[in-house]
Amino acid sequence: MSNLPEFVYIIRPIRSGFIEEVLPEEMEVMGQHFEYLKDLLEKGTLLLAGPCLDRTMGITVFKAESIEEARAIMENDPAVKLGVMSAELHEYRAALFAGQK
Known part of the structure; x- marks a missing residue:
């Protein structure tokens, strides 16, 4: 899954x-949102998520x-x-990140 496009x-x-x-x-809905993201993480889909x-x-x-x-x-x-x-989607590519060589 590591070669898939990022969003x-x-x-x-x-x-x-x-x-x-x-x-x-x-x-209650935000709790469901959190569980949804945890599921994506367990499936290897999610890279990171969080609120400001x-x-x-x-x-x-x-x-x-x-x-x-x-x-x-x-x-x-x-x-x-x-x-x-509300949500907006963007194609994304991590260019710099910790642990990068």
Whole structure:
């Protein structure tokens, strides 16, 4: 799987008050989002993921066979699918990273 193209999707809250206070139903969806990402990690698809500490956005860097598969992975993220977050997909290539030789 290491030779597959890399992609990144950026998620941002849809509701304007999300940054100040996460509602219980949003927290539940974000828990599903976290489990979804853990599953991608276990499958070897996910490279890294995490939120900005100010909660304005999060990023997911992963590998997929094609842009179509990458879009499906992004759109099936519960945070996106259930309308808590908007998402945008980009092709990506890590150029510099720790441990690189």
